[in-house]
Amino acid sequence: MIEVVCGLIRDDAGRVLACRRPPGKHLGGLWEFPGGKVEPEEDAAAALIRELQEELGITVAIESGLTPVVWDYGRGLIRLIPFLCRIASGDLHPHEHDALEWVDAASCHRLEWAAADGPILAEWIATKRVPDDQGS
Numbered sequence: 378m379i380e381v382v383c384g385l386i387r388d389d390a391g392r393v394l395a396c397r398r399p400p401g402k403h404l405g406g407l408w409e410f411p412g413g414k415v416e417p418e419e420d421a422a423a424a425l426i427r428e429l430q431e432e433l434g435i436t437v438a439i440e441s442g443l444t445p446v447v448w449d450y451g452r453g454l455i456r457l458i459p460f461l462c463r464i465a466s467g468d469l470h471p472h473e474h475d476a477l478e479w480v481d482a483a484s485c486h487r488l489e490w491a492a493a494d495g496p497i498l499a500e501w502i503a504t505k506r507v508p509d510d511q512g513s
């Protein structure tokens with residue numbers, strides 16, 4: 378099982394950052410949350426901080442975890458481990474994606490996402506509906 382972390386980077390408007398995988402890569406052209414594989418001996422939170430620094434040039438503060446998704450694209454099982462986070466420092470400079478878009482719960486459905494991200498999007502949207510935590 379390959380462990381992969383991804384970040385739902387939130388802004389003050391209640392949106393999250395969607396990133397498009399470039400053509401030629403596995404799942405090229407599809408949208409995902411930024412992140413990548415956890416290295417041996419590395420914990421998931423540290424892996425996310427490292428990956429977002431490498432991919433986007435930002436440092437994030439992790440807020441909480443969502444439910445991991447186990448998926449098989451026919452190349453072996455992956456466990457995709459999502460975290461809600463915010464930008465703590467740095468400006469966005471995409472090094473590994475060919476487009477970035479801030480999306481809200483309504484507009485995220487206009488994008489074509491990697492299949493494993495479907496349950497994560499659904500959980501994020503559901504948490505935003507909890508009245509006590511406006512979800513912002």
Ligand SMILES: Nc1nc2c([nH]c(=O)n2[C@@H]2O[C@H](COP(=O)(O)OP(=O)(O)OP(=O)(O)O)[C@@H](O)[C@H]2O)c(=O)[nH]1
Nearest residue numbers: 381382383403404409410411412413414455491493494
């Ligand atoms: N980072 C990231 N990866 C995702 C997401 N959803 C999803 O299915 N994946 C899959 O998780 C795997 C690991 O992601 P990665 O970004 O480190 O892998 P990669 O394509 O650069 O390297 P690879 O071609 O060796 O697999 C890929 O198969 C990727 O398609 C997501 O939201 N974020």
